Amino acid sequence: xxxxxxxxxxxxxxxxxxxxxxxxxxxxxxxxxxxxxxxxxxxxxxxxxxxxxxxxxxxxxxxxxxxxxxxxxxxxxxxxxxxxxxxxxxxxxxxxxxxxxxxxxxxxxxxxxxxxxxxxxxxxxxxxxxxxxxxxxxxxxxxxxxxxxxxxxxxxxxxxxxxxxxxxxxxxxxxxxxxxxxxxxxxxxxxxxxxxxxxxxxxxxxxxxxxxxxxxxxxxxxxxxxxxxxxxxxxxxxxxxxxxxxxxxxxxxxxxxxxxxxxxxxxxxxxxxxxxxxxxxxxxxxxxxxxxxxxxxxxxxxxxxxxxxxxxxxxxxxxxxxxxxxxxxxxxxxxxxxxxxxxxxxxxxxxxxxxxxxxxxxxxxxxxxxxxxxxxxxxxxxxxxxxxxxxxxxxxxxxxxxxxxxxxx
Numbered sequence: 001x002x003x004x005x006x007x008x009x010x011x012x013x014x015x016x017x018x019x020x021x022x023x024x025x026x027x028x029x030x031x032x033x034x035x036x037x038x039x040x041x042x043x044x045x046x047x048x049x050x051x052x053x054x055x056x057x058x059x060x061x062x063x064x065x066x067x068x069x070x071x072x073x074x075x076x077x078x079x080x081x082x083x084x085x086x087x088x089x090x091x092x093x094x095x096x097x098x099x100x101x102x103x104x105x106x107x108x109x110x111x112x113x114x115x116x117x118x119x120x121x122x123x124x125x126x127x128x129x130x131x132x133x134x135x136x137x138x139x140x141x142x143x144x145x146x147x148x149x150x151x152x153x154x155x156x157x158x159x160x161x162x163x164x165x166x167x168x169x170x171x172x173x174x175x176x177x178x179x180x181x182x183x184x185x186x187x188x189x190x191x192x193x194x195x196x197x198x199x200x201x202x203x204x205x206x207x208x209x210x211x212x213x214x215x216x217x218x219x220x221x222x223x224x225x226x227x228x229x230x231x232x233x234x235x236x237x238x239x240x241x242x243x244x245x246x247x248x249x250x251x252x253x254x255x256x257x258x259x260x261x262x263x264x265x266x267x268x269x270x271x272x273x274x275x276x277x278x279x280x281x282x283x284x285x286x287x288x289x290x291x292x293x294x295x296x297x298x299x300x301x302x303x304x305x306x307x308x309x310x311x312x313x314x315x316x317x318x319x320x321x322x323x324x325x326x327x328x329x330x331x332x333x334x335x336x337x338x339x340x341x342x343x344x345x346x347x348x349x350x351x352x353x354x355x356x357x358x359x360x361x362x363x364x365x366x367x368x369x370x371x372x373x374x375x376x377x378x379x380x381x382x383x384x385x386x387x388x389x390x391x392x393x394x395x396x397x398x399x400x401x402x403x404x405x406x407x408x409x
Contacts, residue, residue, distance in 0.1 A: 007270065010144070011266045011270060014150060015266050018153075028161055029252065031164075031168060036173065036177075039114050042245075045235060045251045046235065047178060049231060051126040051130050052130070053227060054101070055094060055097075057097070058093045059090045059131050060089065061219070063134045063137075064217065064272075066139070067276070068355075069213065081206060081209075084202075084204070085206070090131055090132070094131030097128075098128040102124040106120070118175045129182070129185040133192075136196060141269055144273050149269070155188055159184040164177045220362065227366065233374055233377060234250065234377060234393065235250065237381060246386055248325055252320070252321050252326070253332045253386075257309065257313075260344065264347050264348065267344075271294060271351050275291075302341050309337055329386065335391060339393045339396075342394075350362055365400055372399065377392050
């Protein structure tokens with residue numbers, strides 16, 4: 001019972017942190033929409049989405065692998081070997097991805113960033129830095145150092161808010177917003193690595209188990225790539241077929257509806273380190289109990305919130321953005337929020353697949369989802385606009401939740 005009380009306390013800490021972090025884009029929303037043009041805000045959305053999704057592909061699934069393999073380890077030598085084997089590989093993967101985006105900067109500026117070369121030149125820097133950020137956050141997650149994890153989550157969110165807001169409010173426009181974001185990334189990475197260095201020191205790794213880590217992590221790339229397709233193609237297709245104004249409408253509604261998915265974040269962060277430890281100890285009953293406990297708690301929190309944001313979507317968006325954006329997107333918020341509930345349930349239940357190291361199953365699920373999403377986005381989006389795009393997202397999450405048990409049999 002004491003273990004579950006400790007788990008609940010950590011869920012509470014991460015839950016409060018997640019709520020505070022989720023206010024970050026909500027605080028920035030009125031600042032950006034009222035001081036940037038609609039097209040510039042569309043550039044900001046494309047930039048921030050890209051630096052969120054692409055690093056998750058570039059790191060080759062290795063930070064997540066570290067959580068699965070390092071949790072049972074105790075000795076300093078083992079920790080150093082695993083962390084720096086993963087770390088050096090993450091640096092290489094992130095660097096190669098950044099170079100690829102730098103070489104594509106002219107094409108990206110012309111086709112996705114409204115001709116803004118400044119954004120596409122700084123984009124590779126942000127991608128590289130976010131790759132390191134993922135690694136460092138998962139280090140604290142691995143050892144369940146939730147106070148440090150929560151502290152740095154808040155620093156990441158609000159340092160960016162402060163710097164971006166200050167630079168935008170002084171009239172710097174979209175370029176100054178991007179510069180503020182990059183500066184906040186640099187400060188965060190430096191602060192996190194200082195604590196990691198104090199804890200485990202530095203070591204040139206032997207890469208002795210790198211093949212095993214890659215065998216686990218590489219199959220998660222299709223999953224991350226599919227998430228990128230699911231998250232990015234919605235905005236990109238809206239931008240291509242309907243214009244950047246509709247990207248703003250959809251993104252504001254998505255931001256509000258996605259609060260449901262944020263409830264899952266504490267469970268996602270805490271479950272794998274705990275379950276990996278129980279799995280190593282052979283305590284299968286504890287695994288079942290913790291998963292059932294997590295599902296019930298998630299539903300208790302998410303269902304009332306779904307009804308709240310669905311009913312209040314329009315007035316909330318009016319306060320947080322402009323009247324144009326509120327009227328343009330409020331009606332899709334309930335659809336996106338319901339999709340968040342199914343995605344959260346999938347995220348909790350899929351931890352069993354990760355424990356059994358069958359990451360290819362999750363990859364297969366999301367490849368199917370990504371292909372289906374593109375086809376339905378084009379079809380439904382053509383007939384029903386952003387309403388059709390939102391319905392596509394809901395159907396994809398329902399499919400992932402439903403098909404997971406069948407593929408795992």
